[in-house]
Amino acid sequence: MPxxxxxxxPQWRRRTAREDVLSWFGWATGLAVVGGCFFLISEKTIxxxxxxxxxxxxxxGARMVPPDWSYSSQLWRPLWDTFNIATLGTGLAxxxxxxxxxxxxxxxxxxxxxxxxxxxxxxxxxRSINSLxxxxxxxxxxxxxxxxxxxxIALRSIGFCGKLLYEAIEEIDVPPVEAxxxxxxxxxxxxxxxxxxxxxxxxxxxxxxxxxINIRESTILGLVGAGGIGLQLSASINNLDWSxxxxxxxxxxxxxxxxxxxxxxxxxxxx
Amino acid sequence: MTDxxxxxxxxxxxxxxxxxxxxxxxxxxxxIALAIGLYLAAAFGTLDINWERVAEGWPRAQRFFSGxxxxxxxxxxxxxxxxxxxxxWMTAAATxxxxxxxxxxxxxxxxxxxxxxxxxxxxxxxxxxRTFHEVxxxxxxxxxxxxxxxxxxxxxxLATVGFYAKLLAEDIEAIDRSQAEAIRSxxxxxxxxxxxxxxxxxxxxxxxxxxYRLDINFRESAIIGIVGAGGIGATLNTAxxxxxxxxxxxxxxxxxxxxxxxxxxxxxxxxxxx
Amino acid sequence: MxxxxxxxxxxxxxxxxxxxDQVSLVIPEGQVMALIGPSGAGKSTLIRCxxxxxxxxxxxVLLGDQNITKLGARKLRRARRHIGMIFQEYALVERLTVxxxxxxxxxxxxxxxxxxxxxxxxxxxSDAFTLLDRVGLADMVDKRADELSGGQRQRVxxxxxxxxxxxxxxxxEPTASLDPKTSRQIxxxxxxxxxxxxxxxxxxxxxxPLAKLFAERVVGLQAGQIVFDGSPExxxxxxxxRIYGEEDWLAxxxxxxxxxxESEPGVVEADRSL
Numbered sequence: 137m138p139x140x141x142x143x144x145x146p147q148w149r150r151r152t153a154r155e156d157v158l159s160w161f162g163w164a165t166g167l168a169v170v171g172g173c174f175f176l177i178s179e180k181t182i183x184x185x186x187x188x189x190x191x192x193x194x195x196x197g198a199r200m201v202p203p204d205w206s207y208s209s210q211l212w213r214p215l216w217d218t219f220n221i222a223t224l225g226t227g228l229a230x231x232x233x234x235x236x237x238x239x240x241x242x243x244x245x246x247x248x249x250x251x252x253x254x255x256x257x258x259x260x261x262x263r264s265i266n267s268l269x270x271x272x273x274x275x276x277x278x279x280x281x282x283x284x285x286x287x288x289i290a291l292r293s294i295g296f297c298g299k300l301l302y303e304a305i306e307e308i309d310v311p312p313v314e315a316x317x318x319x320x321x322x323x324x325x326x327x328x329x330x331x332x333x334x335x336x337x338x339x340x341x342x343x344x345x346x347x348x349i350n351i352r353e354s355t356i357l358g359l360v361g362a363g364g365i366g367l368q369l370s371a372s373i374n375n376l377d378w379s380x381x382x383x384x385x386x387x388x389x390x391x392x393x394x395x396x397x398x399x400x401x402x403x404x405x406x407x
Numbered sequence: 408m409t410d411x412x413x414x415x416x417x418x419x420x421x422x423x424x425x426x427x428x429x430x431x432x433x434x435x436x437x438x439i440a441l442a443i444g445l446y447l448a449a450a451f452g453t454l455d456i457n458w459e460r461v462a463e464g465w466p467r468a469q470r471f472f473s474g475x476x477x478x479x480x481x482x483x484x485x486x487x488x489x490x491x492x493x494x495x496w497m498t499a500a501a502t503x504x505x506x507x508x509x510x511x512x513x514x515x516x517x518x519x520x521x522x523x524x525x526x527x528x529x530x531x532x533x534x535x536x537r538t539f540h541e542v543x544x545x546x547x548x549x550x551x552x553x554x555x556x557x558x559x560x561x562x563x564x565l566a567t568v569g570f571y572a573k574l575l576a577e578d579i580e581a582i583d584r585s586q587a588e589a590i591r592s593x594x595x596x597x598x599x600x601x602x603x604x605x606x607x608x609x610x611x612x613x614x615x616x617x618x619y620r621l622d623i624n625f626r627e628s629a630i631i632g633i634v635g636a637g638g639i640g641a642t643l644n645t646a647x648x649x650x651x652x653x654x655x656x657x658x659x660x661x662x663x664x665x666x667x668x669x670x671x672x673x674x675x676x677x678x679x680x681x
Numbered sequence: 682m683x684x685x686x687x688x689x690x691x692x693x694x695x696x697x698x699x700x701x702d703q704v705s706l707v708i709p710e711g712q713v714m715a716l717i718g719p720s721g722a723g724k725s726t727l728i729r730c731x732x733x734x735x736x737x738x739x740x741x742v743l744l745g746d747q748n749i750t751k752l753g754a755r756k757l758r759r760a761r762r763h764i765g766m767i768f769q770e771y772a773l774v775e776r777l778t779v780x781x782x783x784x785x786x787x788x789x790x791x792x793x794x795x796x797x798x799x800x801x802x803x804x805x806x807s808d809a810f811t812l813l814d815r816v817g818l819a820d821m822v823d824k825r826a827d828e829l830s831g832g833q834r835q836r837v838x839x840x841x842x843x844x845x846x847x848x849x850x851x852x853x854e855p856t857a858s859l860d861p862k863t864s865r866q867i868x869x870x871x872x873x874x875x876x877x878x879x880x881x882x883x884x885x886x887x888x889x890p891l892a893k894l895f896a897e898r899v900v901g902l903q904a905g906q907i908v909f910d911g912s913p914e915x916x917x918x919x920x921x922x923r924i925y926g927e928e929d930w931l932a933x934x935x936x937x938x939x940x941x942x943e944s945e946p947g948v949v950e951a952d953r954s955l
Contacts, residue, residue: 185553279460589772594762594789607776
């Protein structure tokens with residue numbers, strides 16, 4: 137207790153002396169760890185490059201202006217592809233993640249011995265591999281192009297959507313489900329009348345949320361050959377064609393802003 | 408016993424009922440269905456799937472993955488360890504720096520704590536640092552700062568600001584107003600108000616978010632290495648470039664294990680704090 | 682101790698709602714005044730205009746010879762520390778301890794660093810102990826505020842207001858979320874303390890019997906205007922109808938009154954506060 141009494145009356149401090157020491161020790165350790173990390177990073181850094189960064193940035197900026205506007209007419213197709221990668225990938229992921237989520241949720245899984253661990257494994261492995269790495273692998277397997285991108289986005293999103301959805305399913309209200317069961321409904325009917333209505337909003341929210349993330353992700357898949365505007369970007373960077381890079385960045389900026397605006401609208405309508 | 412309440416009382420066909428539709432306007436409903444159909448047709452039409460190439464996929468995948476087994480942890484042991492450590496440094500430093508930078512931006516970007524011009528400026532910073540994917544930012548930082556973990560740290564710091572400041576600002580905006588009002592009514596200054604009314608209310612979530620971001624930053628550090636920003640991703644990229652698929656498999660396995668462990672740990676910590 | 686005078690005070694919200702319409706009141710030193718009226722009559726707005734948690738549109742608030750409505754930010758904070766406030770939902774900072782909550786009443790007097798490090802002057806600490814003794818919470822000092830019951834929380838709220846050593850006490854529905862017995866205890870405590878310290882107090886209260894029991898003077902507010910000002914004895918059914926609207930004011934719960942929850946404003950208000 138931080139309370140004590142001395143000759144002048146009762147004393148109060150926020151922490152006991154012991155807690156004080158522990159708290160200072162904690163902060164000091166944290167600081168030392170972070171400081172050590174900075175030191176180790178700086179060991180591996182060529183500081184001349186870092187100091188010249190502002191000049192480099194100014195130089196890059198100068199090369200980007202004016203943007204090569206004529207190039208923008210060639211960007212519609214890659215943008216369309218980017219949009220498709222995100223949208224179809226999200227759609228595919230949703231179709232797969234719904235049964236996975238129902239298998240993974242404790243209250244709806246058909247069997248806790250086989251289906252649940254299996255579903256959780258699918259979710260965990262999908263989540264722990266980034267879509268860029270998925271794309272890297274898929275380009276080798278199905279060949280470069282939009283299809284690899286769609287699959288990469290879908291494979292990464294299954295885990296994301298599956299996890300959020302099964303958490304939503306586990307958080308539903310129990311009494312309505314009991315009420316539907318009490319009418320003598322079959323387990324399929326319990327699902328459609330008791331569970332599905334309760335998770336519909338969550339499901340819609342999750343889809344839009346992931347779609348918004350996927351738009352951002354699909355802009356970079358082209359870097360490893362999986363279609364979309366990233367292809368043009370990496371080509372232009374490799375050719376040091378900075379005025380084109382500027383146009384591409386602006387296009388990406390526009391796409392991301394539009395998608396964010398759209399998803400905010402939809403989410404606003406949902407809640 | 409009959410199965411219906413109204414058996415023998417009312418002709419069953421007299422009244423009908425159909426469930427209300429999500430979109431009540433029939434014309435709009437058809438229009439949306441048509442639009443979705445058209446979009447899907449157009450999207451699949453332009454997908455350009457080379458089915459021959461996809462059909463080859465299976466044998467290719469087999470060959471590809473046979474290169475993966477058995478994963479080789481040992482021959483590039485040193486490089487893997489180096490990459491891992493680098494990733495960890497980047498993650499820790501970027502999270503700490505990012506959170507530190509985020510706190511003033513979050514306070515500035517909370518409408519109930521800051522005047523409008525500052526609010527707009529801080530919100531703009533958040534939006535800008537969230538627009539581009541980490542990998543794109545990493546490409547540019549590698550150009551500016553040179554290859555290596557510094558560029559990676561800078562990238563992750565920026566990404567952390569976009570994420571952390573936004574969520575923290577939303578959290579500050581969602582605090583209990585009456586507690587804030589009570590502290591204000593005692594004559595507290597703005598800083599005291601932050602300390603007594605805001606900090607206690609947002610602290611648990613702020614810690615939770617920081618731990619969560621630490622977890623995300625480690626994942627991202629594995630990716631941005633592919634474009635030269637240091638860390639385990641760089642090691643992975645080198646392995647792919649040298650066609651050392653067994654080493655790549657080992658690295659992927661390590662990443663997966665660490666990511667899962669980190670996620671489990673961060674989940675446990677967040678549950679305890681909140 | 683100074684007198685509180687309110688002159689022609691008007692508040693129109695940005696939404697266009699006229700909450701207070703040219704209210705003038707003089708509350709002499711040491712008087713405990715109850716402010717009654719239906720929900721939305723402007724009671725909360727009126728007392729928040731006094732310490733400018735809500736910025737009045739026009740009119741003046743004078744505490745002694747100081748015109749509070751004309752003060753700049755720094756001077757306003759100085760004025761606020763002499764005005765204690767007690768809130769409806771207690772408005773304790775839930776994650777701070779009882780002691781920290783009470784000491785937060787001193788924020789207007791101590792510098793930022795002292796408050797940041799929780800190093801309050803000895804006198805403040807000993808005052809806090811005295812007050813916690815007085816409100817009967819001496820052994821709760823290091824409990825977190827969210828561990829307390831409603832009545833205990835309101836006692837902490839009272840101690841927080843009194844440690845400011847205020848000239849004026851603003852009390853906003855102190856009993857709205859308390860059971861009948863605790864309500865009486867809290868109201869008794871507040872009025873006792875006001876008498877002990879010769880404090881001027883404005884008490885918003887929806888519970889008419891409680892107001893009659895504890896206040897020396899009652900002011901009725903209806904749609905932002907004063908419709909009654911007098912001693913509690915003057916609250917005849919006629920007057921209550923003028924304040925709250927038509928209702929059988931002599932009926933008690935036993936004689937039956939099916940629509941009571943709809944027309945008894947106190948009940949409605951209490952529900953909203955949940």
